[in-house]
Amino acid sequence: MAHFVDARTRVLQEESTKAVLSNCSDPKADLAAERARATFDVGELLHYLNGGREKVERKAHFAELISRTEWGNKSERYFQTREEQYVHGLKVAFGIWDFMKEKRLGISDGRVLRSLVNAPGGLELHIGMFIPSLISHANPEQQAKWLPKAQSLEIIGTYAQTELGHGTFVRGLETTATYDSDRQEFIVHSPTLTSTKWWPGGLGKTATHIILMARLFTKGKDYGPHAFIMQIRSLEDHKPLTGITIGDIGPKFGFNGVDNGFLRLEYVRIPREAMLMRFAKITPEGDYVPPPPANAKASYATMMYVRSTIVQDAGKFLSMAVTIATRYTSVRRQTTSSKGQRETQVLDYQSVAGSLLPLLATAYALHFTGKVMMQMYTDFERSRDRGDFSNLPELHAFSSGLKAMCTTITSEGIEKSRLLCGGHGYSRLSGLPDMYTSYVQNSTWEGDNNVMFLQTGRYLIKSLLGAMTGKTLSGYAKYLENAQFEMKERCNVSTEVQWLDPAAQLAAFRNRAARLCVDAAEQLKQESGGNPVFEGEPWDNSNVIVIKLAVAHSQYVIYKNFMDSLQGIRSRGELQPNTVRALADLQGLFGLTVLEREVGDMLESGYLSARQVKLLRAQQRALVKAVRPNAVPLVDAFGFLDYELSSALGRSDGDVYRGLLEMAQASPLNRTEEGPGWKAVLEAQMKKPGSRSRL
Ligand SMILES: CC(C)(COP(=O)(O)OP(=O)(O)OC[C@H]1O[C@@H](n2cnc3c(N)ncnc32)[C@H](O)[C@@H]1OP(=O)(O)O)[C@@H](O)C(=O)NCCC(=O)NCCSC(=O)CCCC(=O)O
Numbered sequence: 001m002a003h004f005v006d007a008r009t010r011v012l013q014e015e016s017t018k019a020v021l022s023n024c025s026d027p028k029a030d031l032a033a034e035r036a037r038a039t040f041d042v043g044e045l046l047h048y049l050n051g052g053r054e055k056v057e058r059k060a061h062f063a064e065l066i067s068r069t070e071w072g073n074k075s076e077r078y079f080q081t082r083e084e085q086y087v088h089g090l091k092v093a094f095g096i097w098d099f100m101k102e103k104r105l106g107i108s109d110g111r112v113l114r115s116l117v118n119a120p121g122g123l124e125l126h127i128g129m130f131i132p133s134l135i136s137h138a139n140p141e142q143q144a145k146w147l148p149k150a151q152s153l154e155i156i157g158t159y160a161q162t163e164l165g166h167g168t169f170v171r172g173l174e175t176t177a178t179y180d181s182d183r184q185e186f187i188v189h190s191p192t193l194t195s196t197k198w199w200p201g202g203l204g205k206t207a208t209h210i211i212l213m214a215r216l217f218t219k220g221k222d223y224g225p226h227a228f229i230m231q232i233r234s235l236e237d238h239k240p241l242t243g244i245t246i247g248d249i250g251p252k253f254g255f256n257g258v259d260n261g262f263l264r265l266e267y268v269r270i271p272r273e274a275m276l277m278r279f280a281k282i283t284p285e286g287d288y289v290p291p292p293p294a295n296a297k298a299s300y301a302t303m304m305y306v307r308s309t310i311v312q313d314a315g316k317f318l319s320m321a322v323t324i325a326t327r328y329t330s331v332r333r334q335t336t337s338s339k340g341q342r343e344t345q346v347l348d349y350q351s352v353a354g355s356l357l358p359l360l361a362t363a364y365a366l367h368f369t370g371k372v373m374m375q376m377y378t379d380f381e382r383s384r385d386r387g388d389f390s391n392l393p394e395l396h397a398f399s400s401g402l403k404a405m406c407t408t409i410t411s412e413g414i415e416k417s418r419l420l421c422g423g424h425g426y427s428r429l430s431g432l433p434d435m436y437t438s439y440v441q442n443s444t445w446e447g448d449n450n451v452m453f454l455q456t457g458r459y460l461i462k463s464l465l466g467a468m469t470g471k472t473l474s475g476y477a478k479y480l481e482n483a484q485f486e487m488k489e490r491c492n493v494s495t496e497v498q499w500l501d502p503a504a505q506l507a508a509f510r511n512r513a514a515r516l517c518v519d520a521a522e523q524l525k526q527e528s529g530g531n532p533v534f535e536g537e538p539w540d541n542s543n544v545i546v547i548k549l550a551v552a553h554s555q556y557v558i559y560k561n562f563m564d565s566l567q568g569i570r571s572r573g574e575l576q577p578n579t580v581r582a583l584a585d586l587q588g589l590f591g592l593t594v595l596e597r598e599v600g601d602m603l604e605s606g607y608l609s610a611r612q613v614k615l616l617r618a619q620q621r622a623l624v625k626a627v628r629p630n631a632v633p634l635v636d637a638f639g640f641l642d643y644e645l646s647s648a649l650g651r652s653d654g655d656v657y658r659g660l661l662e663m664a665q666a667s668p669l670n671r672t673e674e675g676p677g678w679k680a681v682l683e684a685q686m687k688k689p690g691s692r693s694r695l
């Protein structure tokens with residue numbers, strides 16, 4: 001209702017309003033001023049990072065179109081119940097599907113659309129693991145039968161591996177697939193409580209089919225986990241098939257639009273052809289044909305593919321968080337030292353810039369590592385298709401460690417970004433709480449991070465031991481050939497500026513990793529009482545140092561990838577000198593920030609002196625200052641659209657306070673002026689006779 005304000009009231013207020021306006025914040029102007037400080041061409045970097053101008057424009061065009069659809073509308077995003085989220089997630093998946101068909105779009109456009117809407121739902125695993133499993137584990141006949149149905153959404157699948165009792169230890173799975181040669185069928189069964197499948201995304205209420213990981217028994221012998229395809233729900237009425245019990249596992253820390261599910265099987269029969277037989281096979285008579293020794297771990301290939309995509313995506317999520325925090329802290333003003341002066345942009349506080357700008361640098365580092373990771377996976381696929389599995393061990397070691405490292409960095413980085421946004425960062429309207437709760441699972445799924453680090457550490461120690469007996473190493477572990485030399489090496493930096501040299505930084509990363517590898521191997525030998533044993537007590541008692549080694553190696557790899565990528569850009573002349581300079585500052589800031597955090601190891605080993613650490617810290621602080629003017633331009637270059645970020649604080653126009661006020665209007669609590677509690681509780685309580693005098 002319009003509210004009448006008399007002239008006297010207005011006149012009295014006028015002076016106070018003027019006083020407040022004289023130094024109140026103007027977020028839009030602040031952000032515009034930040035953009036004017038750019039030392040490089042933002043458009044150039046934007047196009048480079050996003051694969052060209054055409055792709056950038058295409059994404060904006062898609063966002064424009066889908067934001068107008070019912071399924072693409074995000075205004076209710078932060079106010080949905082779990083059920084609404086689940087149903088909406090399905091509408092989004094099918095909405096994107098129809099949109100792709102209508103516009104005849106391919107897989108890479110589909111990926112862009114899914115990322116734009118960012119509403120994880122019941123089809124995540126269908127796209128992320130069910131189809132990839134068919135591609136990597138099914139033989140040509142099986143692919144011909146199942147892929148068209150899966151790709152046209154005639155069936156919806158998921159990947160059912162984890163059980164109540166086992167996730168990490170895949171060989172410990174208890175679901176059985178017992179071959180009956182008389183009927184040429186498998187009997188799949190959940191023999192124990194702990195064999196209940198638990199966690200698979202979409203299993204609860206969506207999937208009609210699953211890739212089942214079960215222990216294969218034939219002729220009384222256990223051949224360990226193998227992949228099978230089977231139907232679990234009717235295609236007519238979506239009810240579970242006979243002998244199958246399925247349901248949703250309940251609410252989770254985040255990611256609640258996805259119906260992670262449970263499954264029990266009671267003597268269910270599936271045909272022999274249900275076993276995915278690209279590698280291992282079973283004959284009609286029940287003879288087991290193992291995969292060739294070189295690809296004994298072939299049934300784990302889907303996990304490796306997904307780990308690679310997780311590495312690829314880590315940089316994107318960190319970039320999103322950093323974009324929100326950088327834009328907001330550039331327009332957020334808080335505290336003034338003298339009256340009448342404008343308050344300080346919080347990004348100008350050393351504590352804020354010192355935390356946020358290294359994260360910005362890290363987001364760039366992860367971008368380049370993500371690219372290298374996917375290239376390595378694609379190369380593996382190419383050689384695998386020729387029957388060459390020789391690069392499998394390195395790919396496994398590389399993807400395991402990077403999966404763990406990149407997701408740790410990004411999980412922590414999202415939370416740090418949220419904290420840097422103060423109170424408004426705690427609001428879901430900032431976009432950061434949801435981003436955190438839905439991202440952080442990446443540290444657990446697809447291999448718990450510590451378990452993944454241990455896989456990488458195992459590979460590195462074995463590589464070192466091999467090198468000591470004269471074996472030539474390849475790839476990222478090559479430096480271990482010189483581990484004995486590294487043990488005697490000392491850092492030769494003697495001035496602050498020498499720390500800017502990428503070679504000096506790389507040498508420090510490499511030396512730390514090499515020494516830790518020698519230390520870890522020593523400890524393992526001691527625990528083993530002689531020759532290193534990579535299992536049981538000796539291994540378990542060496543876990544902490546092995547994980548430390550894998551962290552150090554992964555940090556070395558990420559730094560090296562950043563350095564090599566930038567060198568490539570320079571030598572190919574892909575970007576203008578000013579842009580390269582801005583990226584070089586980020587590379588230095590990333591490198592020195594990580595090294596600064598880890599100096600303890602290098603002081604302990606004697607690689608660094610206390611004076612060199614002081615110089616390193618001073619140079620790191622100088623780089624924070626150097627990056628500061630480019631902060632907003634550098635996040636603009638990531639190219640996230642407002643639609644994509646769904647954040648009141650990350651708005652590209654900087655109008656954050658209007659954003660909060662506008663978005664809050666959609667709260668269901670605001671549907672009526674008096675609110676839902678008035679009729680339900682407040683009225684009766686507050687109108688009780690004598691209610692005010694009771695206390
Ligand atoms: C922990 C390990 C790696 C251990 O496996 P294991 O069979 O016990 O291994 P082991 O007998 O100790 O043998 C070790 C040996 O096997 C090698 N190896 C292990 N995994 C692989 C691989 N993928 N590729 C190539 N090689 C592999 C290791 O390097 C060892 O080799 P070595 O003996 O040293 O030469 C494995 O069991 C594992 O991967 N566990 C994690 C389970 C997991 O990732 N589950 C994912 C479920 S799906 C999911 O979470 C959905 C995510 C949804 C989404 O992302 O969208």
Ligand SMILES: Cc1cc2nc3c(=O)[nH]c(=O)nc-3n(C[C@H](O)[C@H](O)[C@H](O)COP(=O)(O)OP(=O)(O)OC[C@H]3O[C@@H](n4cnc5c(N)ncnc54)[C@H](O)[C@@H]3O)c2cc1C
Pocket residue numbers: 125158159160161162165166167168169198199200201255260441444445446447448449450451454543
């Ligand atoms: C949101 C979400 C979605 C998921 N989706 C799916 C899915 O679609 N399909 C599917 O099959 N699974 C899925 N999972 C399961 C997931 O893959 C497992 O939870 C994960 O692999 C970790 O296994 P775990 O739960 O058994 O952990 P545990 O192995 O029980 O880990 C517990 C602790 O023990 C430590 N630990 C375990 N083993 C060792 C060891 N050998 N050495 C040292 N430390 C060890 C771990 O580091 C961890 O700290 C999902 C999980 C989540 C959270």
